[in-house]
Amino acid sequence: MKIYDPLTGMEITPDEFRREIAMLRRKADDARDERIEEMYLQVIGKRQQQLAAIGTHSVALEAS
Amino acid sequence: MIQTMGEKTMPNNSEAEQSVLGALLLDSQALYAIAGVVKPDDFYYEKNRWVFETITDIDQRGDAVDFLSVSAELERRGRLNDVGGCSYLTVLINATPTAMHADTHARIVADLGGKRRIIRATCAIAEQAYDGTGFTDTLSFAQKELLKLMPRSRMGASDIDTLVANQVYEYNLRDSDPRDVAGVATGFAALDDNTKGLDIGLHVWQAESSHGKTALALNVMAQAARKNQTRSGMFTLEMTPEQLVNRLISMECGINTTILATGKMNGLPLTPDIITRRRDAAQRVASYGSQIEYCGGQGVADIRSRIIYHKLENGIDIAFVDFVQLIRGSGQSTRTLELDAICGTLNETANELGIPIVATSQVSRDKMQRGQIPGMDRARDSGGIEQNAGCLASIVYEDRNHLFEASYNCDRVVTFNGLKDRLHGLCIDKIVGFRIDADTSRLTELMPTDLIATLRARKVAQGGR
Numbered sequence: 001m002k003i004y005d006p007l008t009g010m011e012i013t014p015d016e017f018r019r020e021i022a023m024l025r026r027k028a029d030d031a032r033d034e035r036i037e038e039m040y041l042q043v044i045g046k047r048q049q050q051l052a053a054i055g056t057h058s059v060a061l062e063a064s
Numbered sequence: 065m066i067q068t069m070g071e072k073t074m075p076n077n078s079e080a081e082q083s084v085l086g087a088l089l090l091d092s093q094a095l096y097a098i099a100g101v102v103k104p105d106d107f108y109y110e111k112n113r114w115v116f117e118t119i120t121d122i123d124q125r126g127d128a129v130d131f132l133s134v135s136a137e138l139e140r141r142g143r144l145n146d147v148g149g150c151s152y153l154t155v156l157i158n159a160t161p162t163a164m165h166a167d168t169h170a171r172i173v174a175d176l177g178g179k180r181r182i183i184r185a186t187c188a189i190a191e192q193a194y195d196g197t198g199f200t201d202t203l204s205f206a207q208k209e210l211l212k213l214m215p216r217s218r219m220g221a222s223d224i225d226t227l228v229a230n231q232v233y234e235y236n237l238r239d240s241d242p243r244d245v246a247g248v249a250t251g252f253a254a255l256d257d258n259t260k261g262l263d264i265g266l267h268v269w270q271a272e273s274s275h276g277k278t279a280l281a282l283n284v285m286a287q288a289a290r291k292n293q294t295r296s297g298m299f300t301l302e303m304t305p306e307q308l309v310n311r312l313i314s315m316e317c318g319i320n321t322t323i324l325a326t327g328k329m330n331g332l333p334l335t336p337d338i339i340t341r342r343r344d345a346a347q348r349v350a351s352y353g354s355q356i357e358y359c360g361g362q363g364v365a366d367i368r369s370r371i372i373y374h375k376l377e378n379g380i381d382i383a384f385v386d387f388v389q390l391i392r393g394s395g396q397s398t399r400t401l402e403l404d405a406i407c408g409t410l411n412e413t414a415n416e417l418g419i420p421i422v423a424t425s426q427v428s429r430d431k432m433q434r435g436q437i438p439g440m441d442r443a444r445d446s447g448g449i450e451q452n453a454g455c456l457a458s459i460v461y462e463d464r465n466h467l468f469e470a471s472y473n474c475d476r477v478v479t480f481n482g483l484k485d486r487l488h489g490l491c492i493d494k495i496v497g498f499r500i501d502a503d504t505s506r507l508t509e510l511m512p513t514d515l516i517a518t519l520r521a522r523k524v525a526q527g528g529r
Contacts, residue, residue: 005161005162005165006079007077007079007080007083007161007168008172010165012161012164016162016164017162019164020162020163023091023163024090024091027090032128035132036130036131036132039131043157
């Protein structure tokens with residue numbers, strides 16, 4: 001399965017999801033407020049589901 | 065606020081706007097990826113524009129950008145309810161397919177913003193065309209309106225933030241460019257060292273009649289194309305494009321222009337070797353990617369239009385106008401005032417298009433004194449030429465007959481003498497020497513020792529020691 005960017009039609013690659021998850025995780029760790037951390041964790045959860053749907057489990061995903 | 069044009073809604077993409085803003089709320093570092101790509105008025109929806117401005121303002125004062133700081137700032141500005149409250153910020157975050165594509169989404173937003181500006185500009189042009197304004201003024205208005213739409217147009221930028229961003233962009237380009245120039249490189253090492261490249265603005269190269277103005281312009285055109293793939297536009301008022309192309313091919317193959325033009329050498333047909341050289345040279349000239357247009361008898365408004373056309377259509381990097389005294393005036397004022405206006409228009413055109421325009425200029429004959437450098441006061445018919453030029457240089461034919469044996473002095477030598485450089489503020493007393501091949505008018509730079517000998521010869525000719 002592949003996931004496409006609905007705005008451009010470009011594929012969102014597993015590597016892009018992994019990099020985004022890593023970035024969001026850093027943001028969540030550095031969050032100055034629980035509400036901000038919660039927001040990042042929600043987006044991370046969504047991205048992990050998308051990554052899982054592609055069928056490519058990453059090191060980053062397993063580590064989480 | 066929905067913007068419409070008649071029955072149609074103006075081009076926009078709500079999802080792309082939301083995605084860009086969502087990406088910025090997730091990762092404010094994305095601002096650096098989209099810097100210079102999108103600006104506030106590219107956002108069609110007012111509330112999205114407010115959110116974008118709020119995010120950039122928070123980032124510029126060095127605070128963290130997240131949905132709490134953005135909602136607090138919107139609240140402080142009395143805009144939070146107008147954008148739809150904190151829940152709208154959550155909508156933005158959820159609308160982002162991935163923050164990794166923020167730059168691509170920003171380009172969609174910027175492109176659509178640009179299209180809306182095109183529609184507004186063309187409507188304004190149409191309005192002007194319908195009222196009583198004359199054709200020339202309407203055309204000039206239309207050109208200015210369209211030039212404002214160019215991505216890096218200097219006319220559109222006025223606030224210091226945008227100007228600094230543009231300048232940083234230029235710095236980055238120069239950092240990655242191994243050449244030691246700030247403008248369009250001519251391809252001649254000493255000339256580039258002297259001028260640091262031909263920067264945006266009007267450059268005037270003046271000389272007495274038949275002293276190498278056109279030859280220098282053609283050689284720079286050819287050398288810049290050969291070495292840097294620079295695209296030139298030559299707007300000729302004196303020679304025809306066919307004559308100039310013959311000279312370019314002659315310079316490339318090293319065969320006399322008359323031989324090429326007549327197809328005969330000493331009255332005999334050309335040898336296969338010469339035909340091959342001519343063919344190969346023609347192919348090289350054809351690959352210059354340059355434009356040559358005959359503008360004889362035209363006024364400066366027509367020439368300005370043609371330069372703009374070739375910039376937009378063919379992407380020329382530099383324009384040459386040969387030569388400025390042949391540009392037709394209005395006939396309604398003195399020639400001096402006409403040339404002031406002509407050079408002023410050429411300078412404006414260069415600045416608006418962001419390219420150098422080199423105008424060759426003939427110095428007055430009545431004060432002709434061979435061996436002396438024509439100063440700023442000798443531009444024929446006008447002090448306004450010097451006034452409007454960012455850079456002014458005199459091309460001087462160097463008479464070296466008394467210095468060398470006749471057999472050695474078969475080639476002509478000309479020097480390029482900088483008189484004024486407002487664009488760079490560089491030292492202007494540097495002189496660059498060229499030897500002109502007598503058969504082809506191809507220029508080669510003089511070696512330093514030869515240049516020194518030439519300057520000594522000039523001093524002797526002027527009565528010095």
